[in-house]
Amino acid sequence: VDPIEAQRLASKYDIGNVPGYLSYPAVAKWKQPISEGEVVELCRSANDAYLYLHFPYCQTLCTYCACYMKVTSSPKERYDEYISALEKELDLKLAEKPVVGEMHWGGGTPTYMDCDQIERIFRILDARVRWKPGATLSVEAYPDARTLTVEKLELLRRLGFSRISFGIESLDPKVLEAINRRHDLESIRHWVGAARALGFGVHVDLVYGLPYQTGESLRQTIESVLTVAPDRLASFLFLYTPTAIKHQSVIPRESVPDSNQRFGLYQILSETMAQRGYTRVGCDHWARESDPLVAAARNEELVYHFQGYEPLARRTFLGFGSSAISFVNDCYFQNRHDIQQYLAALAAGRLPLEERAALRLSDEDKLRHHLIMKSVMCDLRIRKSDVEARFGIRFDDHFRAELAVLKNMERDRLVEGVDEREIRVTEAGRTFIRNIARVFDQYYSSTSLRIAS
Numbered sequence: 131v132d133p134i135e136a137q138r139l140a141s142k143y144d145i146g147n148v149p150g151y152l153s154y155p156a157v158a159k160w161k162q163p164i165s166e167g168e169v170v171e172l173c174r175s176a177n178d179a180y181l182y183l184h185f186p187y188c189q190t191l192c193t194y195c196a197c198y199m200k201v202t203s204s205p206k207e208r209y210d211e212y213i214s215a216l217e218k219e220l221d222l223k224l225a226e227k228p229v230v231g232e233m234h235w236g237g238g239t240p241t242y243m244d245c246d247q248i249e250r251i252f253r254i255l256d257a258r259v260r261w262k263p264g265a266t267l268s269v270e271a272y273p274d275a276r277t278l279t280v281e282k283l284e285l286l287r288r289l290g291f292s293r294i295s296f297g298i299e300s301l302d303p304k305v306l307e308a309i310n311r312r313h314d315l316e317s318i319r320h321w322v323g324a325a326r327a328l329g330f331g332v333h334v335d336l337v338y339g340l341p342y343q344t345g346e347s348l349r350q351t352i353e354s355v356l357t358v359a360p361d362r363l364a365s366f367l368f369l370y371t372p373t374a375i376k377h378q379s380v381i382p383r384e385s386v387p388d389s390n391q392r393f394g395l396y397q398i399l400s401e402t403m404a405q406r407g408y409t410r411v412g413c414d415h416w417a418r419e420s421d422p423l424v425a426a427a428r429n430e431e432l433v434y435h436f437q438g439y440e441p442l443a444r445r446t447f448l449g450f451g452s453s454a455i456s457f458v459n460d461c462y463f464q465n466r467h468d469i470q471q472y473l474a475a476l477a478a479g480r481l482p483l484e485e486r487a488a489l490r491l492s493d494e495d496k497l498r499h500h501l502i503m504k505s506v507m508c509d510l511r512i513r514k515s516d517v518e519a520r521f522g523i524r525f526d527d528h529f530r531a532e533l534a535v536l537k538n539m540e541r542d543r544l545v546e547g548v549d550e551r552e553i554r555v556t557e558a559g560r561t562f563i564r565n566i567a568r569v570f571d572q573y574y575s576s577t578s579l580r581i582a583s
């Protein structure tokens with residue numbers, strides 16, 4: 131795309147102003163109540179599940195962070211109490227042992243637990259699920275000696291964890307200072323080397339659009355990170371909402387790249403990753419050709435959810451811990467965000483459910499969920515006949531208004547085949563994949579179907 135055209139597209143389709151589509155509908159739209167009985171019933175029906183455990187505590191506050199976490203200087207006591215609560219939650223929800231094909235520990239900083247705690251929570255889990263043969267276990271870690279040790283890595287590996295994702299975010303000292311993180315290429319080499327030597331698959335996270343980040347600083351970060359040859363790189367557009375996330379207000383607004391600059395950063399990311407031989411998955415994940423994610427993308431066996439892209443066909447997600455989200459039988463529900471409320475509910479023997487934070491997909495939601503989360507975000511194509519057969523609709527009649535908007539996007543070369551039986555996201559369109567997905571979002575404001583020109 132030539133620079134003038136790129137500028138035009140960047141201002142027409144602001145990539146920072148669309149939902150992330152980690153779920154459909156977006157979390158903010160889940161307003162239904164749900165009873166404990168219904169949740170238990172749903173969890174009982176779960177099988178071949180993706181299990182997510184949330185560990186909310188961190189050693190330091192990274193000022194950019196949008197995760198549900200809490201800084202504590204006494205991880206031992208906090209995590210002991212928290213693990214006991216997790217145990218109760220597991221007992222209340224998993225009356226029958228579900229088959230688990232994949233498990234992820236995220237946070238916060240799960241590796242802030244000590245070895246005994248890591249082992250304890252693993253044993254608690256191990257007694258309550260049936261692992262599918264070849265189940266994949268993964269964990270997130272801050273690559274820093276204040277919370278991570280080689281001993282912890284060895285233990286995790288021994289317990290069966292085979293993938294680790296390191297939050298790197300940036301390697302530019304000015305950016306790192308602004309977001310209060312501490313690492314450099316040397317420490318990254320050390321931790322990635324240690325994980326590799328133990329046989330972990332290594333994933334890294336980068337963020338673009340961070341304070342003071344320039345094209346050059348991002349390019350250098352990527353070049354440096356790629357010297358450790360991660361199997362997968364996930365990039366995230368900086369989510370900056372200081373009104374909602376109070377600690378972000380120490381980051382001056384003027385230091386945060388604007389919409390055009392963000393677009394430029396994304397272009398640099400895409401070009402550099404492609405030049406280095408990584409395959410793009412969706413819009414902002416990259417993987418080495420040997421990574422199962424690449425084959426899954428080709429075979430249309432990807433799912434997109436709160437942990438990003440995964441090479442699996444299953445659609446059941448069981449979340450445990452404060453703020454954790456579950457998706458079972460087309461129903462979303464969420465746990466309490468507030469750790470104290472989470473602990474108090476379980477201490478009283480109740481499930482720690484957030485109030486009015488559930489949503490059962492209607493038939494129309496299911497159709498749109500499929501189009502947004504699977505066809506557009508994962509497969510980059512909509513086969514109208516498949517959708518018609520699956521949902522019993524006539525595509526062109528059902529989506530008349532949406533097709534008019536897509537037609538406009540086709541003129542911008544973001545999609546092709548709008549009048550044909552298969553609509554495809556183009557290479558240029560991948561950058562705007564969420565803008566394309568948004569066309570099918572019924573919960574987005576009614577102005578969303580206005581044809582911008």
Ligand SMILES: C[S@@+](CC[C@H](N)C(=O)[O-])C[C@H]1O[C@@H](n2cnc3c(N)ncnc32)[C@H](O)[C@@H]1O
Nearest residue numbers: 194195196237238271272297335366367368369
């Ligand atoms: C729980 S955090 C990272 C794990 C670990 N605690 C660490 O700090 O390395 C998971 C990822 O969420 C992403 N993330 C956190 N806050 C973000 C924000 N404000 N905007 C975009 N991505 C963000 C980062 O890429 C981060 O690595």
Ligand code: SF4
Nearest residue numbers: 188192195197237238
């Ligand atoms: S980025 Fe990681 S370590 Fe930093 S505050 Fe967020 S969860 Fe904690």
